[in-house]
Amino acid sequence: MIDRDGLNATDSLGRPTRFEHGAIRFEVRAADRGCSARVGRLTTPHGVVETPAFMPVGTQATVKGLMPDQLRSVGSTMLLANTYHLALRPGEAIIEELGGLHRFMAWDRPILTDSGGFQVFSLAEKAKLSESGVVFRSHLDGRRLELTPESAVRIQERLGADVAMCLDHCPALPASKETIAEATARTIRWARRCREAHTRSDQALFGITQGGPHADLRAECAQALVEIGFPGYAVGGVSVGEGPEEIRRALEGAVHPLPWNQPRYLMGVGRPEDLLDAVAAGIDLFDCVWPTRNGRNATCMTARGQVRLRNARHARDPRPIEEGCDCPACRAFSRAYLRHLFIAGEMLGPILASLHNLAFLHRLTRDMRRAISEGRYVQFQRDRLAALGSES
Amino acid sequence: MIDRDGLNATDSLGRPTRFEHGAIRFEVRAADRGCSARVGRLTTPHGVVETPAFMPVGTQATVKGLMPDQLRSVGSTMLLANTYHLALRPGEAIIEELGGLHRFMAWDRPILTDSGGFQVFSLAEKAKLSESGVVFRSHLDGRRLELTPESAVRIQERLGADVAMCLDHCPALPASKETIAEATARTIRWARRCREAHTRSDQALFGITQGGPHADLRAECAQALVEIGFPGYAVGGVSVGEGPEEIRRALEGAVHPLPWNQPRYLMGVGRPEDLLDAVAAGIDLFDCVWPTRNGRNATCMTARGQVRLRNARHARDPRPIEEGCDCPACRAFSRAYLRHLFIAGEMLGPILASLHNLAFLHRLTRDMRRAISEGRYVQFQRDRLAALGSES
Numbered sequence A, B: 001m002i003d004r005d006g007l008n009a010t011d012s013l014g015r016p017t018r019f020e021h022g023a024i025r026f027e028v029r030a031a032d033r034g035c036s037a038r039v040g041r042l043t044t045p046h047g048v049v050e051t052p053a054f055m056p057v058g059t060q061a062t063v064k065g066l067m068p069d070q071l072r073s074v075g076s077t078m079l080l081a082n083t084y085h086l087a088l089r090p091g092e093a094i095i096e097e098l099g100g101l102h103r104f105m106a107w108d109r110p111i112l113t114d115s116g117g118f119q120v121f122s123l124a125e126k127a128k129l130s131e132s133g134v135v136f137r138s139h140l141d142g143r144r145l146e147l148t149p150e151s152a153v154r155i156q157e158r159l160g161a162d163v164a165m166c167l168d169h170c171p172a173l174p175a176s177k178e179t180i181a182e183a184t185a186r187t188i189r190w191a192r193r194c195r196e197a198h199t200r201s202d203q204a205l206f207g208i209t210q211g212g213p214h215a216d217l218r219a220e221c222a223q224a225l226v227e228i229g230f231p232g233y234a235v236g237g238v239s240v241g242e243g244p245e246e247i248r249r250a251l252e253g254a255v256h257p258l259p260w261n262q263p264r265y266l267m268g269v270g271r272p273e274d275l276l277d278a279v280a281a282g283i284d285l286f287d288c289v290w291p292t293r294n295g296r297n298a299t300c301m302t303a304r305g306q307v308r309l310r311n312a313r314h315a316r317d318p319r320p321i322e323e324g325c326d327c328p329a330c331r332a333f334s335r336a337y338l339r340h341l342f343i344a345g346e347m348l349g350p351i352l353a354s355l356h357n358l359a360f361l362h363r364l365t366r367d368m369r370r371a372i373s374e375g376r377y378v379q380f381q382r383d384r385l386a387a388l389g390s391e392s
């Protein structure tokens, strides 16, 4: 179905399937006919990511409690790290001096850094917004700092991830459409400044669409970003408490204007039902603290819904978290043991539950890729959604 | 030097070198001529331990934060688990029902359980001692419980470790010699009851000498235990704040009466300088929370002394914890990264520092075995002690 020759390859619908820009290449390798789902391959300076893919979050240059080889063993290929946290501590200068983020955290596969914008607005204290950027106080020590489109890019260049993100303005929701429209317009102006500031040729800079749940604002933003021109595009500002319906409307507006042959990343979304939906809408990349944060909280995902490991009914339960899972937790340990670890306050509980949850999401995206390749994604999505409710 | 034929083999000094009793075999494979250090091989139902050996402590059926495969990768062969903690939570019945401690914690190599006595006297509330045993309240929920020689053995049989320990009476120090003598006499009487209560043929029961820092009490206790007859002997009650001089006096009295061809275990001791000393006195096995507790506290051991990872001088330090160490921490990560993890409160800091500290101690015992085999332990001990002070 896809002409595999050359960069101008197109599929049977005439859509271009290949893209190359500086640091990255992307190829749409298969597409579902019943929806917008596609299988892609993102090639970065640190290797290949088969999409749809889920990126575990390593906020402070570590996915909490997990070693790089454990992440590899459950199928992680690309990680996200948080620019805001790393700029505050230990600071991008130290990370650069020590050889960059890959070397610092001993992850030799792809890394994406966010811009820090989301945290400045949600985590920092007394953020003051102007056209120039945001002045705020560190939530760690009250230091007064400024983040501008230019400094966000500069910090990310020093961190050295494979993919960096534009500084966007993600307004606190709920907000009036007018407020969201202003933030969206600012996001576009800042995206232009980010693109001009970006110089590192072994790093790709992605644009971020804003627009809240308004499909028209999302579409305008996406069109404007495409005109500026980025190697990849993200959908931002949908991980702040929206329901699936609002995510759907945001994606509806944001995805359509984006070039078919470039990667699309939905920021901060990781619930299995949302992944299933977003992939149908044409999303390739995800990140979320959900699997690791829930894991630390003794909640595990399975294809049949959630398992809460602290529950007393698991006290003598010899079963693994999920039958058939080959993760390090399910291969060796019973729910009874995991429950004991959580009740006893042992670190190994959060570690094992996090590993399982990541294994689960990586398995889900792998199954998605197969279903899309075999042209049965719509049925797959329906079956998986139905199964998810069966245990919880 | 050692006649390798048959169970009655002796060395050139006429000492028997082999021992076999039910669950375990022991063989003294080499002995230093300049001191009492020896290289041994302890064979258990779950495999072989080359001695001198250090056993990491898995108090609640987990060595804090570490997976079994990580323990194996740094050279752990035998673990210790705490009967007191496991009997309270999740309870020996659940562990037995789930297939025993090995299966429960997914450690298929040897395990030793202590008797619970030490924790009853140090951790439980309102312990009331009688000849029958100890009545106490759980430090977790105030439940009133009793531990007797018979129940300590029964619980350990249900946990199913390769080596179980007699219930001993370890008095709080400092104490008068008279008080210590009484506790020692009770320890001997309890040891006899433990031996009679013990039935599990795939588990070895070790006796424990008490006697505080008094060489004469230690010797009397050891002789009495040998008359009762155990497959192995431990030196207890020396991990409660004594200096090296007091440990030395305890060992002087306790070790001499013990059969040369049986394993000897010094409980709760893990500082490198103490290990070096105790091996010279003829000890084969050690356990201690020191390497893991210090690791969680950002303190790492090296052959040149301690490295405190929170220290500001490591903020940009690209070196590993210890040059030449092949542990998972030193292979991939800088001191600067480890410091960042500790300052940022990330779980991976304690994990990596614990792994290094265990790797360090396992390497130290491996080097000891080689030095003893080559007949140069006295010089080895001197050199290592001198080096230990060079960085700290």
Ligand SMILES: [Zn+2]
Pocket (backbone or CB within 6 Å): A321, A322, A325, A326, A327, A328, A329, A330, A331, A355, A356, A357, A359
């Ligand atoms: Zn699993």
Ligand SMILES: [Zn+2]
Pocket (backbone or CB within 6 Å): B321, B322, B325, B326, B327, B328, B329, B330, B331, B355, B356, B357, B359
């Ligand atoms: Zn190391």
